[in-house]
Amino acid sequence: MTFSPELEQRFAAMAAKYPEGRQKACLIPMLMYAQDETGYMTEELKEEIAKRLNISVLEVNEVVGYYTMMRKKRMGKTHLQICTNISCLLWDGDKLWERACAKLGIGHNEVTADGTISLEEVECIGACSWAPAIQVNYDFQHNVTPEQLDKLIDDLRKA
Amino acid sequence: MNPSLLHDAPHAAETIVLGKRFRLPNSRSIDTYLATEGYQAFLKSAGMTPEQIVDEVKASNLRGRGGAGFPAGMKWSFVPRQSPKPKYIVVNADESEPGTCKDRVLMQYDPHQLIEGILIAGRAVDAHRGWIYIRGEYRYLIDIMDEAIAEAYARGWLGKNIQGTGFDFELSTHTGAGAYECGEESALLESLEGKRGVPRIRPPFPAVSGAFQCPTILNNVETFAAVPSILRMGGQAWADLGIPKAGGTKLTCLTGHVNRPGVYELALGFPVRRMLEEVGGGIRGGKKLKAFIPGGSSCPVLTGEEAWELTMDYDAMAKAKTMLGSGGVVIMDETTDMVKACLRIIRFYQHESCGWCIPCREGTLWLKKLLTRLDEGVGSAKDIDLVGDLADNMLGRTFCPLGDAAALPTMSIVRKFRHEFEAKLAQRSVSMAGLPQLVSING
Numbered sequence: 164m165t166f167s168p169e170l171e172q173r174f175a176a177m178a179a180k181y182p183e184g185r186q187k188a189c190l191i192p193m194l195m196y197a198q199d200e201t202g203y204m205t206e207e208l209k210e211e212i213a214k215r216l217n218i219s220v221l222e223v224n225e226v227v228g229y230y231t232m233m234r235k236k237r238m239g240k241t242h243l244q245i246c247t248n249i250s251c252l253l254w255d256g257d258k259l260w261e262r263a264c265a266k267l268g269i270g271h272n273e274v275t276a277d278g279t280i281s282l283e284e285v286e287c288i289g290a291c292s293w294a295p296a297i298q299v300n301y302d303f304q305h306n307v308t309p310e311q312l313d314k315l316i317d318d319l320r321k322a
Numbered sequence: 323m324n325p326s327l328l329h330d331a332p333h334a335a336e337t338i339v340l341g342k343r344f345r346l347p348n349s350r351s352i353d354t355y356l357a358t359e360g361y362q363a364f365l366k367s368a369g370m371t372p373e374q375i376v377d378e379v380k381a382s383n384l385r386g387r388g389g390a391g392f393p394a395g396m397k398w399s400f401v402p403r404q405s406p407k408p409k410y411i412v413v414n415a416d417e418s419e420p421g422t423c424k425d426r427v428l429m430q431y432d433p434h435q436l437i438e439g440i441l442i443a444g445r446a447v448d449a450h451r452g453w454i455y456i457r458g459e460y461r462y463l464i465d466i467m468d469e470a471i472a473e474a475y476a477r478g479w480l481g482k483n484i485q486g487t488g489f490d491f492e493l494s495t496h497t498g499a500g501a502y503e504c505g506e507e508s509a510l511l512e513s514l515e516g517k518r519g520v521p522r523i524r525p526p527f528p529a530v531s532g533a534f535q536c537p538t539i540l541n542n543v544e545t546f547a548a549v550p551s552i553l554r555m556g557g558q559a560w561a562d563l564g565i566p567k568a569g570g571t572k573l574t575c576l577t578g579h580v581n582r583p584g585v586y587e588l589a590l591g592f593p594v595r596r597m598l599e600e601v602g603g604g605i606r607g608g609k610k611l612k613a614f615i616p617g618g619s620s621c622p623v624l625t626g627e628e629a630w631e632l633t634m635d636y637d638a639m640a641k642a643k644t645m646l647g648s649g650g651v652v653i654m655d656e657t658t659d660m661v662k663a664c665l666r667i668i669r670f671y672q673h674e675s676c677g678w679c680i681p682c683r684e685g686t687l688w689l690k691k692l693l694t695r696l697d698e699g700v701g702s703a704k705d706i707d708l709v710g711d712l713a714d715n716m717l718g719r720t721f722c723p724l725g726d727a728a729a730l731p732t733m734s735i736v737r738k739f740r741h742e743f744e745a746k747l748a749q750r751s752v753s754m755a756g757l758p759q760l761v762s763i764n765g
Contacts, residue, residue, distance in 0.1 A: 180453075181534075182408070182451075182534050182536075185534050187517075188516045191496075191497065191499050192496060225517075226516065226517065226518060229501065229518040229519065229676075230458075230499035230500050230519075231500035231501060232458045232459070232500030233500070248420045248666065249652055249667055250577035250650075252663070252666050253578040253579055253653075285459075286418070288459050289417050289459065289460065291420065292575045292576060292583040293325070293423070303325060304325070
């Protein structure tokens, strides 16, 4: 399987960052950066990374099964993550979550039928002083109002 | 584009040391850093012996800023420098304790301060390699740190023979992938090695056998970021910013029901009353304070009455039977539903339990089930006791502190806010009155 030249360059530089013989350390970063291109942990990706690190696919699956950000299926073009943990809850993050579910007609880790948006109720994302907070793919949005959430979803639908 | 994390100006009650560059234009560039005493502390450390550096850090009374509060200088002194193995520096930037958002500020606004702290730690234990383990959700901060590391290499502040001192150091970032457990030091090391983030049994501690089974200093972002100012000011002067046994300043995240939430740099020993009233601008809507978490959701919860007269430091909080923790202050006003808050905290720990130790894996699940039932007003008064018993049975019975982190807040909430649990049950039985009763199969 092929990756972008930038990703290949990143991979090439990675091995030297860990002690000789301990290149399995590259596994999580490789999977995470590759996921940006494949969308999720495809069988092909797991086999490719296993081959490159000279480990079994089972070892890759062990890791993929553990980490929440390693996606087990294709998510939406935009992945909307809403925090409802304690500090966000105190600023009605749970209501934002319910609003997004109702508006999109999907729930936790589900994708809209057209594949544009997926939703995830996330645990603390480290934006507690700027609650309620969400992440749109990797970008943070702070102090989100219900109106802002509505507009965001409407804009994403149009895009 | 990621949002600003700062108020326009610091609050007058803040003691700005670590944050001195936060509001400068281009604060994260190496030029800004070098123009503002940047890397001077490292050059100073190059002329010191490792013992002198460790002694300076000991004198500062710097205690680990990730939550455990272990004295940093002492931790560093545990590294066997004579060991033939390579020594490593690992930075815990897996910030994910609910209520905590300060390492984001440190990395977003002053990445070179962190790099300099790492270099000095390297000098102190003869380490020449380090990794900054950053939670996967903080991808933009990984990019910022990568950029700062590249700048430091290009300008000769990382790599071989740094600035002619003869000291070599290699540094890179390492992404996490969404697991709170990896903020626990031994699970972080497992994750760094490319494995599931489950904890290791200790001893041996990381200082003796850490990353790749080599002696390792593992500290929080803020701990390393404090080191350059300690060397510049001198350990004693830095210690004097705080109070005896708790030196310096602490980045404190005010979250929840205050008028001015935010991340503030406060001297250790800062009074809670001033923190809430002056710095935080008072409780939102002029309401009363019902509950207070000093430093992340794993701390035992205090009632408003208990919290007001305390000071923000390790010993005062320990005396009040809680912890200073990570600096993530959670403020809950009188309208807060404590049963819901307790359930939300437990839902988090249940989700994040790595499953390695049975008391934590099973305990968090059963706590979640019981609390869900109580929140819905079903169940019985016995369930309230059962929550307390279950939590008590998790305490101290796991490899890592996640089990305790789930049990401690739960036990304190049940003990201090029991009436709210009972009120929910009473409310439910009133609303059920007159409805056909379910018939128990046991008659």
